[in-house]
Amino acid sequence: MLGGVFYIYGRPKPPPGPTPTEYVWLIEDVDIQHITISMPRQTEIKPQSWIKISEGDKFPWFFDDAQRSAVDTNRWGGGIPLLLSGPSANRVIDKAATVDKLTEYGILPTPQILITMLLTDNKTMTIEVGDKTPNTANFYVKAPNTNQVATVDSSWYDVISRLLTEPPYAKPTPTPTP
Secondary structure (H helix, E strand, O other), X not given: OHHHHHHHHHOOOOOXXXXXXXXXXXXXXXXXXXXXXXXXXXXXXXXXXXXXXXXXXXXXXXXXXXXXXXXXXXXXXXXXXXXXXXXXXXXEEEOOOOHHHHHHOOOOOOOOEEEEEEEOOOOEEEEEEEEEOOOOOEEEEEOOXXXXXXXXXXXXXXXXXXXXXXXXXXXXXXXXXX
16 A cells, blocks of 8 residues: 555656747638738838738739839748737836836837737737847837737747848849840
């Protein structure tokens, strides 16, 4: 009997399983219809907008300009809408940040990046990206329609900001010379 008690209570507990991934926000990437991104603190960097126009098997994303300029499919791929559908949170910093805290995180008065997305249900999502964290590995991000602030990996910020600093225009197809 003593052996049975030792067996039940004395054996090591299995290691805890992986913690579930928490997202700053989460939507289906196919629900994104229009994207506008700006860097309000850097007025010399032009905001960019993209629109999804579904036409059969054609690549659906274009710049939202008068020409409906083509997007470089190698740079855009399915990755940009996927990245914007909801980045994983490295850590939730504050579930209900005050104005003072939002200012401390660099979200107020002006965020580093402002992302606005129109979804298929005609709802609009606005995402505000603040400053780098003190260890420079992450950025503060405010979840849409809340005052919850989380950190996301700086690589996410790098990809999003590059859409503005190096817009992914498709390279023109060379015309053959006769």
